[in-house]
Amino acid sequence: MNHRKTILASLLALLLLAIGCNQNTPAPESNEKTAPTEQEENQTMSQAQSLFGALPEAASFERPVAKLGKKLYYEKALSASGEMSCNSCHMLNNFGVDNEPTSPGHDKKTRGERNSPSVYNAYFHVAQFWDGRAADLTEQAKGPVLNPIEMGMPGEAEVTALLQNSEEYQRLFAEAFPNAENPVSFNNMAVAIAEFEKTLRTPAPFDAYVQGDETALTEQQERGLETFIKVGCTTCHTGPGLGAQIYQKFGLFKGPYWEYTGSEKVDSGRVKVTGSGMDKFSFKVPALRNVAETYPYFHDGSVEDLSEAIRIMGITQLGKELSDEEIEEIEAFLQSLTGEIPAHALQEDNSVALR
Numbered sequence: 001m002n003h004r005k006t007i008l009a010s011l012l013a014l015l016l017l018a019i020g021c022n023q024n025t026p027a028p029e030s031n032e033k034t035a036p037t038e039q040e041e042n043q044t045m046s047q048a049q050s051l052f053g054a055l056p057e058a059a060s061f062e063r064p065v066a067k068l069g070k071k072l073y074y075e076k077a078l079s080a081s082g083e084m085s086c087n088s089c090h091m092l093n094n095f096g097v098d099n100e101p102t103s104p105g106h107d108k109k110t111r112g113e114r115n116s117p118s119v120y121n122a123y124f125h126v127a128q129f130w131d132g133r134a135a136d137l138t139e140q141a142k143g144p145v146l147n148p149i150e151m152g153m154p155g156e157a158e159v160t161a162l163l164q165n166s167e168e169y170q171r172l173f174a175e176a177f178p179n180a181e182n183p184v185s186f187n188n189m190a191v192a193i194a195e196f197e198k199t200l201r202t203p204a205p206f207d208a209y210v211q212g213d214e215t216a217l218t219e220q221q222e223r224g225l226e227t228f229i230k231v232g233c234t235t236c237h238t239g240p241g242l243g244a245q246i247y248q249k250f251g252l253f254k255g256p257y258w259e260y261t262g263s264e265k266v267d268s269g270r271v272k273v274t275g276s277g278m279d280k281f282s283f284k285v286p287a288l289r290n291v292a293e294t295y296p297y298f299h300d301g302s303v304e305d306l307s308e309a310i311r312i313m314g315i316t317q318l319g320k321e322l323s324d325e326e327i328e329e330i331e332a333f334l335q336s337l338t339g340e341i342p343a344h345a346l347q348e349d350n351s352v353a354l355r
Helices: 002-024 038-051 064-073 137-146 156-164 167-176 186-197 205-210 219-231 306-318 324-335
Strands: 247-249 282-284
Touching (some): 038 205, 064 186, 137 186, 156 167, 156 186, 219 324, 306 324
Antiparallel strands (some): 247 282
């Protein structure tokens, strides 16, 4: 009898142990990704606020100098052919680009050497042009007008004379530069264009997210932001433009870059400006705002597809083979950087008889 009680007690103990183990056994892991928890969302948002910050406020367009700058930005008479303006390559109704690998020049035959970057949100970049050879927007605005391939004007004096021959431009320059002894000048032309470009800001859903709106991004876009940070993209792509703050070698971990991009021409980059061997194959890190719309990519426009550009960046700049899922998520996040084109930027009738 006692033996039977012992057996029954043992069986009962085993049964209770089995029940307890079964209750504590974790559920099998699922391969499906779940939506981030509130704590994870807050952490991702805090990282974004720290790494990127708010998009700086733009200058007011409601100033005579900015309105003059807009007219000059669209002014085709400032080219040797009379058929090309700043907007020909940096189309403001198209997120500031022409979607060409490199842009055709004033003669419609010769092309520039590098891809034309967007002018939107360029007002806070560390410098201008792919190699940073212009310190600011004013210096940048002088370059294309006199470039023999781009707009092809013979010199500053010819540009100034052209503008001085217009009574309307004389009036507009006088209003924009009321304290200048000679308001119509080549330098003031560049200043006015730069002041207009300082108004070109494109706030995007990502900005609402950085400002605290947790609903501004989709779940996939927020996962993409997490992936963007986790894999190391923020080593270079930081600040309010998600780039355009530093220079970096193209092919930092794996190169030469042209073996991955299929580039037909080797470009040595910033070394042409500085003369330092340390800057060979270095370029200004591109800003990623509106990147989904500003294809093709890289300094020579050698890659059309955004997902392919992300894959190449993983290999050359991070030394990583990103998975298809990581690339898809990062691309989804980058879509959240597509902003709103300001209405004041779009062209109106601004014809002035200069020729």
